[in-house]
Amino acid sequence: MNAIETLEIFRLKSVLKMPYTFLCIEKVLAENYFKWLRLKIIKHKENYYLIGKGKLQPVGCENSYEIQVKFSPFLEGIRFENIKIINPKIEFHPKIHMYHNTSLCLYYPKDHFGHVPLFRSLQWTSEWLVKYEFFKRFGVWIGNEVKH
Template sequence: MANSHFREQPISLAEQIVVMKRYFPKFIVHWRRNIVCWIGEIQPGAISQRYRIKIVHQLHKVPQIFVLKPQLVATRDERVPHTYPGNRLCLYHPKKREWDQQMHIATTIVPWTSLWLTYYEFWQATGEWLGGGEHPELSRSSKKTMQIVASLR
């Protein structure tokens, strides 16, 4: 029986890097101290455009995902749905623990990003977001992490 006072150890950054390389060998990796950053291209579907994405991950923090190119564009008077400030993608609700540090980013975050981009393209065409979900507020610690990420650019 597991002791509830001890949290499981997160997957190491080294293991995350190895698994990402296996699934997405063309992604470029930058690793500095306890922060790893991947930049690569994905294409959600056969008729979709290619997107250059950036994933930043720090141990004990949630991954942060950005679309670098093409720039995400809002329609009408709306901002792009399910994004945080700085066009950081909102792929899941952090408090619902849909992603945790025992999951590989390559097999969760990257496919979820591809799905998000599919919903984004449909939203661009129709004005309707079919991705569902709810958008949580940004915490103070997330704002501080955003400042650290901005320094990596």
């Protein structure tokens, strides 16, 4: 294990020791960058989650989309974010970057050591929507992809 991996493991342990503080920072960063989003921190059982909704219409998109965000180190899987389009509802399709639970596949996890900050995932959500509208029009997903 190299020094960077050791530091990341230490940082992740710190996040798990102080999840409320971690989520407060993520909330401030996300709401600072994205005025369309309203987030709140909730406690469920012993764990904290950052949840929220907002309407987004990226430049170049014909439609406005209602986005639902869940973010926490306690979500299942290796990602901290779970971002879904809730209106208009987008059904799972094997050719678009979406999981079977309809959360968006915004990046290849092996390309990002550790967690991806929420504000970065939200930036990629805008890009995802532009690509989705191209897919609806032409039937092809534009951009890089990794088969997984």
